[in-house]
Amino acid sequence: DGGITQSPKYLFRKEGQNVTLSCEQNLNHDAMYWYRQDPGQGLRLIYYSQIVNDFQKGDIAEGYSVSREKKESFPLTVTSAQKNPTAFYLCASSLTSNTEAFFGQGTRLTVV
């Protein structure tokens, strides 16, 4: 079954803890993205990677970190420095940076 997979679907963490969200794709896509979706805010870009071993900050990168060691994987770490981490996180990938983006099912992170 091809596609883009995010895990887990729901995640709970205590305040002050770092947490890593998984995003895997078997579509052989070069580009991958992380967005944050908040009610009434739409989707905002956190980080993106156009090719393996390279990534750039998006519009709201503060408090987040990523890595792109493998083409198929783009994990996002929400650090304790992120002031408002509770949100719905969406991962996406595209064949290149100029082609259609496919989205994962999302991970809902709740920090208590």
Next chain:
Amino acid sequence: AQRVTQPEKLLSVFKGAPVELKCNYSYSGSPELFWYVQYSRQRLQLLLRHISRESIKGFTADLNKGETSFHLKKPFAQEEDSAMYYCALRRGSQGNLIFGKGTKLSVKP
């Protein structure tokens, strides 16, 4: 500044009525615009893009550079059209998308 504006948070229409979801953009270059849709409990997916000039599920959208708009239209709404709709702009050479805040379409029977 690059920006996508969807002025309506919620749009409610009756089945069979025409629907228009508004999208305005601000972009200095040549824009590439998209409409994405998110049905309940499903992942966000591409509905249509302006360069294709296609009609998907009865929806069309025309890029109006003079008015900097890319409104989504359907002449006769169906209940299954109820979903969250996002207008998006591709950001130049970087390739990533800027999204509007979304409009929730509710089609009543």
